[in-house]
Amino acid sequence: MFKKILVANRGEISVRVIKACRDLGIPTVAVYSEADRSALHVQQADEAVCIGPASPLESYLSIDNLISRAKERGCDAIHPGYGFLAENPEFAKRCEKEGIVFIGPRGETIQLLGNKIESRILMKKAAVPIIPGMEATSEDMPGFKKAAREIGYPVLIKASLGGGGKAMKVIEDEKDLESAIESSKREALSAFADDTLYLEKFLDKPRHIEFQILADNDGNTIHLFERECSIQRRHQKIIEETPSTALNTELRKKMGEDAVRVAEAAGYSNAGTVEFLLDHEGNYYFLEVNTRVQVEHPVTELTTGVDLVKAQIRIASGEKLWIKPEDLRQQGHAIECRIYAEDPENGFLPSAGKILFMREPFGPGIRNDSGIYSGFAVPVYYDPILSKLLVWAGDRNEAIKRMEIALSDYIVLGIKTNIAFLRDIIVHPEFVSGKTYTSFLDDHFSAYQTDSDKRKFLSQALVAASLIPSRKAVSNAVGRKEESITPWQTLGSWRVG
Amino acid sequence: MEHELRLGQELFRVATEERGNRVKVTVGDETYEVDLQNISENCLSLLIDGVAYTAYVAREGNKRFVQIGEEQYLFEEPEEEVSGAIGGAVGQLAETEIGPPMPGKVVKLLVKEGQKVAIGQGLVIVEAMKMEHEIRSTLEATVKKVNFSSGDLVNLGDVIIELEPAEKS
Numbered sequence: 023m024f025k026k027i028l029v030a031n032r033g034e035i036s037v038r039v040i041k042a043c044r045d046l047g048i049p050t051v052a053v054y055s056e057a058d059r060s061a062l063h064v065q066q067a068d069e070a071v072c073i074g075p076a077s078p079l080e081s082y083l084s085i086d087n088l089i090s091r092a093k094e095r096g097c098d099a100i101h102p103g104y105g106f107l108a109e110n111p112e113f114a115k116r117c118e119k120e121g122i123v124f125i126g127p128r129g130e131t132i133q134l135l136g137n138k139i140e141s142r143i144l145m146k147k148a149a150v151p152i153i154p155g156m157e158a159t160s161e162d163m164p165g166f167k168k169a170a171r172e173i174g175y176p177v178l179i180k181a182s183l184g185g186g187g188k189a190m191k192v193i194e195d196e197k198d199l200e201s202a203i204e205s206s207k208r209e210a211l212s213a214f215a216d217d218t219l220y221l222e223k224f225l226d227k228p229r230h231i232e233f234q235i236l237a238d239n240d241g242n243t244i245h246l247f248e249r250e251c252s253i254q255r256r257h258q259k260i261i262e263e264t265p266s267t268a269l270n271t272e273l274r275k276k277m278g279e280d281a282v283r284v285a286e287a288a289g290y291s292n293a294g295t296v297e298f299l300l301d302h303e304g305n306y307y308f309l310e311v312n313t314r315v316q317v318e319h320p321v322t323e324l325t326t327g328v329d330l331v332k333a334q335i336r337i338a339s340g341e342k343l344w345i346k347p348e349d350l351r352q353q354g355h356a357i358e359c360r361i362y363a364e365d366p367e368n369g370f371l372p373s374a375g376k377i378l379f380m381r382e383p384f385g386p387g388i389r390n391d392s393g394i395y396s397g398f399a400v401p402v403y404y405d406p407i408l409s410k411l412l413v414w415a416g417d418r419n420e421a422i423k424r425m426e427i428a429l430s431d432y433i434v435l436g437i438k439t440n441i442a443f444l445r446d447i448i449v450h451p452e453f454v455s456g457k458t459y460t461s462f463l464d465d466h467f468s469a470y471q472t473d474s475d476k477r478k479f480l481s482q483a484l485v486a487a488s489l490i491p492s493r494k495a496v497s498n499a500v501g502r503k504e505e506s507i508t509p510w511q512t513l514g515s516w517r518v519g
Numbered sequence: 520m521e522h523e524l525r526l527g528q529e530l531f532r533v534a535t536e537e538r539g540n541r542v543k544v545t546v547g548d549e550t551y552e553v554d555l556q557n558i559s560e561n562c563l564s565l566l567i568d569g570v571a572y573t574a575y576v577a578r579e580g581n582k583r584f585v586q587i588g589e590e591q592y593l594f595e596e597p598e599e600e601v602s603g604a605i606g607g608a609v610g611q612l613a614e615t616e617i618g619p620p621m622p623g624k625v626v627k628l629l630v631k632e633g634q635k636v637a638i639g640q641g642l643v644i645v646e647a648m649k650m651e652h653e654i655r656s657t658l659e660a661t662v663k664k665v666n667f668s669s670g671d672l673v674n675l676g677d678v679i680i681e682l683e684p685a686e687k688s
Contacts, residue, residue: 078649188649188650201641205644205651205653208626208627208646208651209649209650209651212646212649213649363648368620369620371620371621371647371652372621372647372648372650373621374621374622374647374648376579378561378577378578378579378584379561379575379576379577379584381575396561402621402622402623402647402648403648404648404649405648405649406648429589430588430589433575433586435561435575435576435577435584435586435591436577436579436584442589442591445589474527477590478588478590479572479587479588479590480526480592481546481549481551482565482567482572482574482587483574483585483587483590483592483594484524484531484533484544484546484594485533485544485546485551485553485565485567486563486565486572486574486576486585486587487522487524487533487576487583487585487592487594488520488522488524488533488535488544489535489542489544489553489555489563489565490563490576490577490578490583490585491557491560491563
């Protein structure tokens with residue numbers, strides 16, 4: 023097993039990886055930019071080192087800085103999290119060259135699958151169905167225009183190294199293509215350090231279904247069932263769940279087998295996700311393979327009992343796969359809501375700033391994967407994801423109810439978040455009935471406003487607002503109390519050793 | 520004590536009269552007898568007619584944040600001083616002054632000084648939290664002045680572009 027792991031990321035996923043390392047008894051090194059000295063992941067790790075200025079290109083995306091810090095601190099492995107360099111083959115290859123284990127697939131596999139164009143050609147050969155689209159990228163605007171015409175509008179622009187909805191745009195008409203491609207190139211460059219784009223046919227009302235796979239270094243491959251991630255805003259998933267309401271046993275088996283075939287065709291190792299689009303007739307199309315831990319991995323953990331991050335580390339250290347497909351079951355139902363610092367009532371503008379106070383929901387079947395705390399100032403430089411709220415329950419209806427209450431109990435004061443928006447989605451009749459398509463938010467929540475007529479607690483809120491204690495009054499009262507009680511008094515009788 | 524609290528466009532007057540843990544609160548015509556416990560700086564337990572409400576609260580400047588149940592409220596106390604002829608808070612720009620919707624970076628200027636712009640025309644692209652936002656003109660106008668260049672960091676209240684409204688013909 024590894025001696026020490028450097029976690030090359032920030033925020034909630036760094037905290038998640040550090041927790042898995044702790045479970046395995048492996049010390050961790052967190053990295054932080056100058057804007058992240060106070061971030062939660064820095065507090066959670068055993069060691070922490072600065073890797074450069076706030077700008078991601080000079081810090082979290084700097085391969086040289088990460089490698090030299092890993093060597094200085096004596097790390098024999100690096101976990102890349104998701105985003106940043108997680109799907110950058112150069113980073114994985116550099117780790118391999120420097121004798122540091124990259125916790126993920128081999129660099130050449132990431133290169134093959136990370137290149138959405140090449141991976142698509144591979145899947146076509148492996149007889150896995152693919153979406154009509156461009157299998158060659160274009161250098162220039164006339165090339166893109168020609169390709170878009172051949173596919174037929176609407177088309178979807180995607181970054182070749184992309185993920186997380188970054189740089190992704192739907193284009194209905196040729197007149198909008200040029201400016202959209204320019205903008206996507208800039209977004210792709212700043213998010214993935216590569217501006218290669220491709221186009222594909224945009225399908226109407228599909229569901230996003232993905233399969234979690236695990237493969238050891240010898241190519242033994244299993245899948246851990248599906249996740250449905252159809253609730254997306256601008257191609258960014260915001261609510262994910264498992265099992266999907268759209269799959270029956272037969273379709274699940276067929277798609278799962280194809281997912282394993284995809285992984286095997288690519289010579290895959292470690293954890294990965296095979297994404298499909300599923301239409302209402304049960305046709306599915308290979309979309310891409312995400313060669314990293316997914317944001318939404320915990321819903322699979324909650325329903326299968328497998329800790330995917332620990333599995334990543336154990337596989338990377340050379341362990342043979344210890345899970346047999348026949349031992350795996352999907353138990354109960356899990357839902358994840360992504361908590362973002364953004365204002366749903368104001369065009370989803372990101373909302374950086376200081377969290378004056380927060381309180382996470384807790385109780386049976388509730389899990390928080392979080393990167394924030396009361397007093398944390400959310401920086402403007404990075405993705406607005408703050409945390410992920412997860413629930414598990416015996417069935418989907420119970421899980422929805424539990425999520426509704428957990429979201430109500432999630433308090434974040436001081437910055438805008440999407441919590442109330444998520445709650446409105448969770449209780450929407452179409453969501454409750456499982457009619458979830460990637461167009462769900464456009465269809466039902468196109469101009470979102472909270473309903474001010476439904477305010478039940480306005481009078482009580484006014485009462486509370488007028489009674490907010492001044493900082494001084496409270497700290498004096500509490501402070502005096504705390505001073506008078508020392509640990510020696512509260513601990514009672516105890517012994518050392 | 521008298522409080523003026525603004526919620527969006529609505530203004531509320533609240534009077535409080537404290538007697539130990541018992542507080543008489545008057546909101547408009549309604550009077551509430553409140554049994555108050557300050558659980559912490561950010562948590563109040565209110566008993567009103569035997570019904571328990573837990574309010575999570577925070578204050579910053581003239582802003583008061585309150586959450587009860589799933590409902591969150593942002594009340595603002597009216598500013599003490601009126602900030603002269605300009606009026607309004609920082610970041611409140613005139614229609615002819617184009618600024619960022621939040622702190623960020625100027626990615627691309629889409630117009631030049633002296634250029635005529637139509638309603639809905641893109642003026643500048645600003646990036647924050649890795650997403651680009653295109654700011655469009657709400658006016659038919661001429662670009663009077665461009666105060667920032669690509670790559671510049673901009674804050675709320677900064678004027679990136681000044682417009683001169685077109686004369687009505």
